[in-house]
Amino acid sequence: MKAGIVGLPNVGKSTLFNCLSNAKAQSANFPFCTIEPNIGVVNVPDPRLKQLEALVVPERVVPATVDIVDIAGLVKGASKGEGLGNQFLGNIRETDAILHVLRCFDNDNIVHVDGSVDPIRDKETIDIELQLKDLETVEKRLEKVARAAKIGNKEAQNEKAVLDQVRECLLQGKSVRAFKLSEEERYSFIAPLQLITDKPVLYVCNVDEASASSSNPHVDRVKEIVAAENAQVLVLAVALEADIAELESFEERQLFLEDVGLDEPGAAKLIRKAYELLKLETYFTAGKKEVRAWTISAGSSAPQAAGVIHTDFEKGFIRAEVIAFDDYIALGSEQKVKEAGKMRVEGKEYIVKDGDVMHFRFNV
Numbered sequence: 001m002k003a004g005i006v007g008l009p010n011v012g013k014s015t016l017f018n019c020l021s022n023a024k025a026q027s028a029n030f031p032f033c034t035i036e037p038n039i040g041v042v043n044v045p046d047p048r049l050k051q052l053e054a055l056v057v058p059e060r061v062v063p064a065t066v067d068i069v070d071i072a073g074l075v076k077g078a079s080k081g082e083g084l085g086n087q088f089l090g091n092i093r094e095t096d097a098i099l100h101v102l103r104c105f106d107n108d109n110i111v112h113v114d115g116s117v118d119p120i121r122d123k124e125t126i127d128i129e130l131q132l133k134d135l136e137t138v139e140k141r142l143e144k145v146a147r148a149a150k151i152g153n154k155e156a157q158n159e160k161a162v163l164d165q166v167r168e169c170l171l172q173g174k175s176v177r178a179f180k181l182s183e184e185e186r187y188s189f190i191a192p193l194q195l196i197t198d199k200p201v202l203y204v205c206n207v208d209e210a211s212a213s214s215s216n217p218h219v220d221r222v223k224e225i226v227a228a229e230n231a232q233v234l235v236l237a238v239a240l241e242a243d244i245a246e247l248e249s250f251e252e253r254q255l256f257l258e259d260v261g262l263d264e265p266g267a268a269k270l271i272r273k274a275y276e277l278l279k280l281e282t283y284f285t286a287g288k289k290e291v292r293a294w295t296i297s298a299g300s301s302a303p304q305a306a307g308v309i310h311t312d313f314e315k316g317f318i319r320a321e322v323i324a325f326d327d328y329i330a331l332g333s334e335q336k337v338k339e340a341g342k343m344r345v346e347g348k349e350y351i352v353k354d355g356d357v358m359h360f361r362f363n364v
Contacts, residue, residue, distance in 0.1 A: 001295075002039070002067040003274040004095030005204075008122050011103040012206040012238040014038070017070035019241040019267045038070040044275050044282070044293070045268040048355060051329055052284060052291045064282050064293035066275050069095055089133050093194055097277040098201040099270070100126065101238075104218035105208040119205070119218050120225055127175060127197070134195045135170045138163055141193060162189045170197070177201065178229045200277045201231045204270065212237035213261040234273055236266040281354040284325070285309075286334070302350040306360040316364035320346045325355035 005013045021040025044064040053061050071091045092098065102119040142163050148156035162185050169179045175197035181190065190198055203226055205219045215235060223233050244265050247253045257264065279298045283305055284291065296305050302322075307314030323334065327342045334357075337343050352358070 001097075001278045001280060001297075002069050002095045003097040003099050003278060004069040004071050004092050005099045005101060006071050006092055006126065007101035008103070008125065011101050011122070013101050014070055015242050016101060016204070016206070016236070016238045016267075016270075017068060019238065019245045019265075020068050020271060040068045040070070041065050042068050042271055044271055044295075045264075046282065046293060048282075048284070048325060049291065049293055052286050052357070055329070055332055056286050056288065056291050058287065058291045059289050060291075062290060062292040064275070064280075064295045066271065066278065066280070066295075068099075068271075068274065071095075089130075089196065092130075092196055096199065097274065098196075098199050099204055099274060099277075100201055101204045101206055102218075102222060104205040104216060104222065104235075105211070107208070117218070119222050123203070123222070123225070128173065130196045131170050131173065131175060134176060134193075134197050135167065137193055137195060138167050138170065142167065159189045166190065166195075175229065177231070200279075201229075202270075202273050202277055203231060203233045205233060205235045206238045207235055209237050209240045209260060211235065212240055212266070232273065232277075234266070234270055236270060241265060241267050281352070283352050283354070283356045283358050285359070286328070286357050296352060298354075300352050301348065302346055302352060302358075302360075303348050305352045305358065306362065309360070312364045313360050313362050316362035317348060318361040318363055320350060321359040321361070322346050322350070323357040324353070325357060328357050 005017055007013050017038060017040060020042050021038075042065060044066055046063060049061055049063055069091070100123070102122055103117055104119050106117050142160065145156050145160045145163060149160045162181065166176055166179060166181075169176065176190065176195050177198050177200065186198075203222055205222055207216055207219060210216075211219065212235070219233070219235055226233060240260065244253055244256055245267070247256060253265070280295050281298045281300075282293045282295060284293055286292075294305065294308050296308055302320040303314045303317040306317050306320065322344045323337050323342065327337055327340075328334070331337050331340055331342065334343075
């Protein structure tokens with residue numbers, strides 16, 4: 001599961017990527033600094049891991065991770081191949097969620113590809129290109145479906161009716177994620193097309209340091225315009241995050257954060273938001289050798305969760321021994337949880353809850 005960082009050239013995408021992944025992608029004050037997408041495997045900050053570590057005292061701790069992709073900047077005409085358009089759109093289609101960076105700060109020393117700072121215009125530039133690409137995809141599919149619908153294929157007729165509505169939505173300059181469809185329609189007719197504007201999106205407003213703990217008029221306009229869209233907004237001072245990332249010790253970072261009025265790095269909030277955006281959850285295994293966070297899709301069954309550790313665990317699944325995270329912390333150890341009768345034995349139908357501490361029994 002990957003979240004892609006997108007935006008116009010020179011809005012702070014690569015600097016943000018460096019803060020998140022410490023991968024040191026090239027970052028400079030000119031358009032198209034990033035050409036090939038950079039991929040970073042980013043640890044997901046989770047205070048629950050620290051709590052389990054304090055109780056279990058394991059040999060090592062392994063956090064959950066999420067893949068973040070830094071994608072080349074987009075320009076007008078990308079859907080027709082302008083700039084790095086085709087490459088950009090191909091890269092973004094391969095991601096599962098979008099982190100859309102908008103420049104929401106004024107600084108004459110940092111060039112803007114359109115000559116002035118206007119996050120709403122910037123958002124529309126990218127939206128239009130993505131919508132045009134999706135329109136092309138939908139119309140190609142409609143050509144095939146229309147032929148089958150004409151000769152009475154009921155399934156094709158249903159698909160055509162949905163795609164006609166989606167096409168109209170795109171022609172009106174709206175993204176597919178904002179269009180109301182039933183789960184069945186979205187799963188059957190839209191998901192196979194991998195439409196870019198159907199992907200969940202988080203708008204990242206890149207602000208100056210003074211706006212990091214509050215807001216500014218640029219951010220207020222963004223929040224207003226995305227209110228009708230199925231999307232979230234996060235305010236982040238990317239240059240400030242870069243300074244925080246350069247500090248080596250935890251104590252130095254905490255002092256820096258206190259000075260600028262923040263309780264934690266914005267990058268940590270962004271990583272968690274990306275995790276949520278991808279509809280991911282975490283369960284834990286806890287033992288003396290290792291305390292580990294495992295990533296699953298929300299709604300995963302116990303066997304599916306076991307399969308994340310090893311496919312044999314899923315194939316030979318017998319049962320799961322489950323402890324609610326709060327019970328583990330409140331009682332202080334697995335043994336005390338057992339003595340209190342709080343460890344549950346769950347079967348194949350059990351849907352794993354975020355934060356469950358689990359052991360699996362299997363036989364292959």
